[in-house]
Amino acid sequence: MNVLTRTFKEGRTEVVRIVGGDFFEALQKVLEEKDIKMGKVSFIGSFKKVKVGYYDDKTQSYVGIEFNEGPYEVIAGEGNISMKDGKPFPHIHVALGDHQGKMFGGHLMEAEVLLVEMFIEVLEGQPLERKPDEETGLTIWK
Amino acid sequence: MNVLTRTFKEGRTEVVRIVGGDFFEALQKVLEEKDIKMGKVSFIGSFKKVKVGYYDDKTQSYVGIEFNEGPYEVIAGEGNISMKDGKPFPHIHVALGDHQGKMFGGHLMEAEVLLVEMFIEVLEGQPLERKPDEETGLTIWK
Amino acid sequence: MNVLTRTFKEGRTEVVRIVGGDFFEALQKVLEEKDIKMGKVSFIGSFKKVKVGYYDDKTQSYVGIEFNEGPYEVIAGEGNISMKDGKPFPHIHVALGDHQGKMFGGHLMEAEVLLVEMFIEVLEGQPLERKPDEETGLTIWK
Numbered sequence: 001m002n003v004l005t006r007t008f009k010e011g012r013t014e015v016v017r018i019v020g021g022d023f024f025e026a027l028q029k030v031l032e033e034k035d036i037k038m039g040k041v042s043f044i045g046s047f048k049k050v051k052v053g054y055y056d057d058k059t060q061s062y063v064g065i066e067f068n069e070g071p072y073e074v075i076a077g078e079g080n081i082s083m084k085d086g087k088p089f090p091h092i093h094v095a096l097g098d099h100q101g102k103m104f105g106g107h108l109m110e111a112e113v114l115l116v117e118m119f120i121e122v123l124e125g126q127p128l129e130r131k132p133d134e135e136t137g138l139t140i141w142k
Numbered sequence: 143m144n145v146l147t148r149t150f151k152e153g154r155t156e157v158v159r160i161v162g163g164d165f166f167e168a169l170q171k172v173l174e175e176k177d178i179k180m181g182k183v184s185f186i187g188s189f190k191k192v193k194v195g196y197y198d199d200k201t202q203s204y205v206g207i208e209f210n211e212g213p214y215e216v217i218a219g220e221g222n223i224s225m226k227d228g229k230p231f232p233h234i235h236v237a238l239g240d241h242q243g244k245m246f247g248g249h250l251m252e253a254e255v256l257l258v259e260m261f262i263e264v265l266e267g268q269p270l271e272r273k274p275d276e277e278t279g280l281t282i283w284k
Numbered sequence: 285m286n287v288l289t290r291t292f293k294e295g296r297t298e299v300v301r302i303v304g305g306d307f308f309e310a311l312q313k314v315l316e317e318k319d320i321k322m323g324k325v326s327f328i329g330s331f332k333k334v335k336v337g338y339y340d341d342k343t344q345s346y347v348g349i350e351f352n353e354g355p356y357e358v359i360a361g362e363g364n365i366s367m368k369d370g371k372p373f374p375h376i377h378v379a380l381g382d383h384q385g386k387m388f389g390g391h392l393m394e395a396e397v398l399l400v401e402m403f404i405e406v407l408e409g410q411p412l413e414r415k416p417d418e419e420t421g422l423t424i425w426k
Contacts, residue, residue, distance in 0.1 A: 001305025001397075005314055008297045010405070013150045013182070013265055015222075017283045019275075021143025030147060040297070040326065040403050042182065044220055044235040046197050054383045055330050057355050057398060065385040071199050075235045075247045076218045076360045076379065078328055080299075080401055091401065093328040093359045095218065095237050095379050095387060099196045101207040101246040103237060104385040105359045113143075114199060115278055117222055117233065119182050121152070123297055133303070136399055141301045155292045155324070155407055157364075159425045161417070163285025172289060184324065186362055186377040188339050213341050217377045217389045218360045237360065237379050241338045243349040243388040245379060255285075256341060257420055259364055259375065261324050263294070 004141060008038065008123035016043075016118040023047070023111035024090070027118075031088040036081055036120060038127035041092060043077040043118035046070075050096060052106030060137025064109055071114050073097040079108075081120070084130040084139060146283060150180065150265035158185075158260040165189070165253035166232070169260075173230040178223055178262060180269035183234060185219040185260035188212075192238060194248030202279025206251055213256050215239040221250075223262070226272040226281060288425060292322065292407035300327075300402040307331070307395035308374070311402075315372040320365055320404060322411035325376060327361040327402035330354075334380060336390030344421025348393055355398050357381040363392075365404070368414040368423060 014034055018026045030036070048070045053062035079092030095105040130139040156176055160168045172178070190212045195204035221234030237247040272281040298318055302310045314320070332354045337346035363376030379389040414423040 001310050002303040003310050003314065004301045005318065006299050007318075008299060010152050010294050010297055013152055013263075015148050015150060015180075015265070015270060015283075017146045017270075019144040019278060019282065026143050026145050030145065034147070034149075038299075042184070042220060042326070044222070044233070046199075048199075052381070052385055054357055054381065054385065055355060055398075056383070057330075057332075063383060067385070071197060073196055073235060073248045075237045076220045076362075078218075078220075078326060078360045078362075080328070080403070091328070093357060095245075095247075095359045095381075097194070097196065097237075097246065097248045099198065099205060101194055101196065101209070101248050103245040103247055103379075103387040104381065105379075105387055106357045106381045106385050114197075115280060115282060117283070119222070121297075123299070128299060128301075136303060138399060140303065140399060141299075141401070152294050155294055155405075157290050157292060157322075157407070157412060157425075159288045159412075161286040161420060161424065168285050168287050172287065176289070184326070184362060186364070186375070188341075190341075213339060215338055215377060215390045217379045218362045220360075220362075237387075237389075239336070239338065239379075239388065239390045241340065241347060243336055243338065243351070243390050245387040245389055256339075257422060257424060259425070261364070 008125040011122035011124040014120040018113050018116040021113055023113050036122055037088055038123040039081040040121040041079045043116050045074045045116035046114035047072050048112040048114050051110040053109045054106050082128040150267040153264035153266040156262040160255050160258040163255055165255050178264055179225055179230055180265040181223040182263040183221045185258050187216045187258035188256035189214050190254040190256050193252040195251045196248050224270040292409040295406035295408040298404040302397050302400040305397055307397050320406055321372055322407040323365040324405040325363045327400050329358040329400035330398035331356050332396040332398050335394040337393045338390050366412040
């Protein structure tokens with residue numbers, strides 16, 4: 001077990017509504033315009049198309065899984081913003097539902113938005129930075 | 143892509159526990175008694191019965207899906223409070239689990255509560271208001 | 285319907301990263317070292333193995349469901365910290381995804397961590413305490 005903790009002060013909350021377009025393009029724009037380096041992300045909404053990833057620890061890589069028969073309810077989008085290579089970097093997981101209420105999801109890789117309603121809770125303090133980790137094969141907070 | 147952002151100050155957090163009864167009736171009562179106009183909602187718990195919706199962008203309407211063989215674990219309830227027609231309005235999505243751990247969910251339409259443990263993080267600032275949107279057919283923040 | 289509400293002040297946020305080991309052992313250590321008695325927990329990540337519970341209100345007990353073919357994406361981990369028998373007690377639900385993006389989950393009973401990235405939003409005020417409840421058979425906030 002290897003545990004790292006860092007204490008932050010709760011700052012402002014940015015509420016973001018996105019209609020249409022590319023999810024990560026919209027989010028990255030908000031992060032840069034609002035100068036957000038560390039924060040907590042939560043959202044609900046609907047995606048037209050979406051690609052999620054599953055992390056395979058044997059091959060130490062993400063396997064992509066595409067869902068193109070949307071729209072899909074975004075039942076829970078959860079994640080964090082921290083720094084990677086000098087830029088704000090979102091790490092987001094997403095739970096989706098189809099027209100029968102069946103659920104699927106994973107690590108969010110790409111999405112085309114129908115509607116997103118998001119909270120970004122900004123954290124004040126020294127931002128955490130992602131660096132490559134040999135043990136897990138992931139880029140993690142060091 | 144059409145992005146709207148508004149900045150809020152984090153206010154108090156109301157922790158709410160509900161045992162039995164109608165979910166939206168209980169929530170609406172709390173929102174009005176505590177005068178909450180804008181906030182973030184998260185909860186876990188268990189529902190006896192539940193109806194979720196799936197938004198179909200072709201017909202621009204919600205299709206209801208009922209689950210009556212409960213109880214169901216409420217694995218993640220996520221959403222927001224904002225204003226609609228002069229009243230606090232909750233928009234909530236819910237992820238449910240059955241006795242085999244299988245998951246399903248969607249936009250929350252109705253629920254009969256076994257137990258709910260909820261956080262309402264109140265946001266201070268000019269509340270967002272929902273208005274009908276021609277493009278999506280939804281009532282969205284304008 | 286039986287509704288209890290208590291108002292808290294938002295305190296600091298502890299950001300926690302766990303690599304490997306037992307989930308609850310790591311979390312309990314953080315709660316005790318950081319003296320956290322009341323808070324909101326959210327996390328994403330990946331588990332190697334996991335056991336979830338489903339609450340059956342007929343028998344008033346949790347049925348355990350084990351998933352041993354990991355790793356599994358932790359798509360949403362949501363819950364709360366409050367007091368039980370004089371100690372900080374986590375109540376956590378978890379939504380998981382497999383290599384096809386299929387989802388399952390429930391009340392978190394045990395987990396072996398690959399990676400966890402967690403927010404603990406500390407709440408200031410009189411912590412809520414869990415006590416046994418005859419009606420539901422659960423230990424709930426009284």
